[in-house]
Amino acid sequence: MKYESKRFKDGQVTAKIIEGGNIHIKIRGNSYEDLFKAAAIKEAWDAENATNKTAVAKLTIFCLIGQRSDRRFNKGESFDLKVICKFINDMKFDSVAILHPHSPISLALIDNSEKISHVDYVEKAFKHIGNPVLVSPDAGAYKTTHEIAEKLNADLVPSNKVRVDGAPVISIQGDVNGKQCLIVDDLADGGRTFKFLAEALKQQGAAEVYLYVTHAQFNYGFDELKETIDHVYCTNSYKDIDDDFVTQFKLAGL
Numbered sequence: 001m002k003y004e005s006k007r008f009k010d011g012q013v014t015a016k017i018i019e020g021g022n023i024h025i026k027i028r029g030n031s032y033e034d035l036f037k038a039a040a041i042k043e044a045w046d047a048e049n050a051t052n053k054t055a056v057a058k059l060t061i062f063c064l065i066g067q068r069s070d071r072r073f074n075k076g077e078s079f080d081l082k083v084i085c086k087f088i089n090d091m092k093f094d095s096v097a098i099l100h101p102h103s104p105i106s107l108a109l110i111d112n113s114e115k116i117s118h119v120d121y122v123e124k125a126f127k128h129i130g131n132p133v134l135v136s137p138d139a140g141a142y143k144t145t146h147e148i149a150e151k152l153n154a155d156l157v158p159s160n161k162v163r164v165d166g167a168p169v170i171s172i173q174g175d176v177n178g179k180q181c182l183i184v185d186d187l188a189d190g191g192r193t194f195k196f197l198a199e200a201l202k203q204q205g206a207a208e209v210y211l212y213v214t215h216a217q218f219n220y221g222f223d224e225l226k227e228t229i230d231h232v233y234c235t236n237s238y239k240d241i242d243d244d245f246v247t248q249f250k251l252a253g254l
């Protein structure tokens, strides 16, 4: 299955099917344009395959836009993930695979969806560092990090984050004194969650603190993080990063 897609100068995205058969579209999915690109390809494919009932269409989304907006935060505000998932469902793919979604709500809202686990990337970081203790930063990350700790036979220290007047307050539930710690979470946006957690871990005696996130946004750069975090591991699901502070695992198809 081959296709082309392009963007006109006015922003319109368009697609052309070059060769028929099964299709597997892989997108970052971290922009509305990416979703429209998939929709244009799928529309062209549907038209080409109208009589081919056995051909299968798969979509892989590496970094789903809006995945944190998995609820209506306040009365009167839009439930953005619902809008995004409705758009994806309207494309009618036979299967939609999503890398490390922020919460199960994405999978619940998207038809025929399945999760791609981040375990392989955490394992690479875990082995590279040399069997650190895993640290889950909040209740949301605990369940998946617990599953990964079981698979890697790693120790897990849960921590919890509550926001007081907007600032995160951290509690660490375990002994990290003298240990190498690897914080594992789905995404870094501004990075303050990890800056404060790394500070707390080092105050409690952690020898080194590393961070793994699947979706590396780091919208405010790395300067503040470098003060307390020794190294970052991530995928390139959101963007490519060129910085000695970061080891990026490249995803096939990006």
Ligand SMILES: O=P(O)(O)OC[C@H]1O[C@H](OP(=O)(O)OP(=O)(O)O)[C@H](O)[C@@H]1O
Residues within 6 Å of the ligand: 068, 102, 137, 138, 140, 185, 186, 187, 188, 189, 190, 191, 192, 193, 194
């Ligand atoms: O880099 P930062 O800006 O600190 O943000 C990163 C944190 O934000 C996300 O959680 P979020 O607070 O959205 O989780 P919630 O579903 O519990 O609200 C994510 O899972 C990280 O824990």
